Amino acid sequence: MRAVVQRVRRARVTxxxxxxxxxxxxxxxxxxxxEDDDAHDADLLAAKIAGLRIFPDDAxxxxxxxxxxxxxxxxxxxxxxxxxxxxxxxxxxxxxAGAPQAEALYERVAIGLRGLGLKVETGIFGAAMEVxxxxxxxxxxLLDTKQAF
Numbered sequence: 001m002r003a004v005v006q007r008v009r010r011a012r013v014t015x016x017x018x019x020x021x022x023x024x025x026x027x028x029x030x031x032x033x034x035e036d037d038d039a040h041d042a043d044l045l046a047a048k049i050a051g052l053r054i055f056p057d058d059a060x061x062x063x064x065x066x067x068x069x070x071x072x073x074x075x076x077x078x079x080x081x082x083x084x085x086x087x088x089x090x091x092x093x094x095x096x097a098g099a100p101q102a103e104a105l106y107e108r109v110a111i112g113l114r115g116l117g118l119k120v121e122t123g124i125f126g127a128a129m130e131v132x133x134x135x136x137x138x139x140x141x142l143l144d145t146k147q148a149f
Contacts, residue, residue, distance in 0.1 A: 001041045001105065002081040003143040004030040007054050011074040011133035013123040020129070021121030026071030027054075028133045031109060032081025033102040034095050034146070041145040042105045046112030049073070054139050062139070066118055073113055076123040076131055077106045099126060 005027050012022035029049055055064040055071065066073065079102060083091030097105070103125045113120045123129045142149060 001034065001037045001045045001109075001143075001145045002032040002148075003045060003049065004078075004081065005049060005052060005054070005141045005143060006133060007136045007139035008074075009134040009136045011131065013074060013076055013121075014130045014132075015124050015127045020124050020127075021074055023072035023074045023119070023121050025069070025136075026066060026073055026119075027052075028074045028076070028131065030076050030078040030081060030131075031106055032078055033097040033105045034082055035097045035101070036095075037097060037101075037105055037145065039105070039108060042108035043112055044145050045143065046109045046116070048143055048145075049109075050113055050116045050118060052141065052143075054141060067116070072119040072121065074121050074123075074131075074133075075106075075110050075113070076129065077102065077125050 008028045011028040013020050051065050053065050054062050055069045057063040079096045082096035085091040110120050
C-alpha cells in the first residue's frame with residue numbers, strides 16, 4: 001500500500017458539490033492499494049500513519065504524532081498512487097488492486113486508525129472527488145508498506 005501524508009491546518013473532500021468529509025488540524029492521507037496488498041499491509045499502514053511524528057514539539061522539532069496533538073485524519077482512496085509512468089507518457093495502473101480488494105483494505109486502514117483512538121473522516125470510495133487542503137509547513141511524507149522507496 002502507498003500513502004501520501006500531508007500535515008494540514010484543515011482539509012475537506014466534496015463529491016458532487018456536497019461535503020463528504022472535513023477535518024481541522026491533522027493529516028490528509030491519500031491511500032493507494034496494490035494487487036499484492038493484504039490485511040497485514042493495511043494494519044501496518046494504519047500504525048505507521050498514526051505514529052508518524054510530523055507535528056512540532058515546543059522546540060519546533062517534528063517529534064509529535066497525531067494523538068499527541070489531538071489531530072484528525074482525512075483519509076482518501078486514490079488508486080492513481082499506483083500509477084507506473086516509467087515507460088511512455090501514459091501511466092499504467094496494472095498493479096493497482098481491483099475495486100473490491102482496494103475498498104476492503106482502504107476501509108481496514110480507516111477502522112485501524114479509529115481503533116487507535118483517532119478521529120477519521122473519509123471520502124467516498126470510487127467517486128470523483130475534489131480535495132481541498134491547507135498544507136502546514138508544507139510537510140508531505142510518502143509511505144509504502146513494501147518499502148519501494
